[in-house]
Amino acid sequence: MPDRWVDSDPLRDMLVEMGRLPAPQRRFSLHEIAVGWLVYDNEREPVGRVTDHVDGYLVVRRTLFGHGLPWWRAYIPASAIGVAHEGAVLLNVPRAWIGRLGWGRPPR
Numbered sequence: 001m002p003d004r005w006v007d008s009d010p011l012r013d014m015l016v017e018m019g020r021l022p023a024p025q026r027r028f029s030l031h032e033i034a035v036g037w038l039v040y041d042n043e044r045e046p047v048g049r050v051t052d053h054v055d056g057y058l059v060v061r062r063t064l065f066g067h068g069l070p071w072w073r074a075y076i077p078a079s080a081i082g083v084a085h086e087g088a089v090l091l092n093v094p095r096a097w098i099g100r101l102g103w104g105r106p107p108r
Helices: 011-018 095-100
Strands: 038-040 046-054 058-063 070-077 081-085 088-091
Touching: 046 070, 070 095
Parallel strands: 038 088
Antiparallel strands: 038 046, 046 058, 058 070, 081 088
């Protein structure tokens, strides 16, 4: 895992987990996220790479079990993005949920 997420504050993270502080909210534009950025799930497992933006969704070419083999495209809504920083996107959902939530179909 790249060292892109080391800027977190351990005390703040612990207080958020205990429910003493609200989870940090960051407003950003999907267009700040460039094509080619890596996408990770909330457990910091690789999901794929950004290939496009479509109407409030990131189009991500998913990888099969993190091995880099192209599998299918996922349309990740902006609400599922936790952090976007320096060439990487961290989602707030596990990788296993992406297929179950119906994100494999283009948005209507």
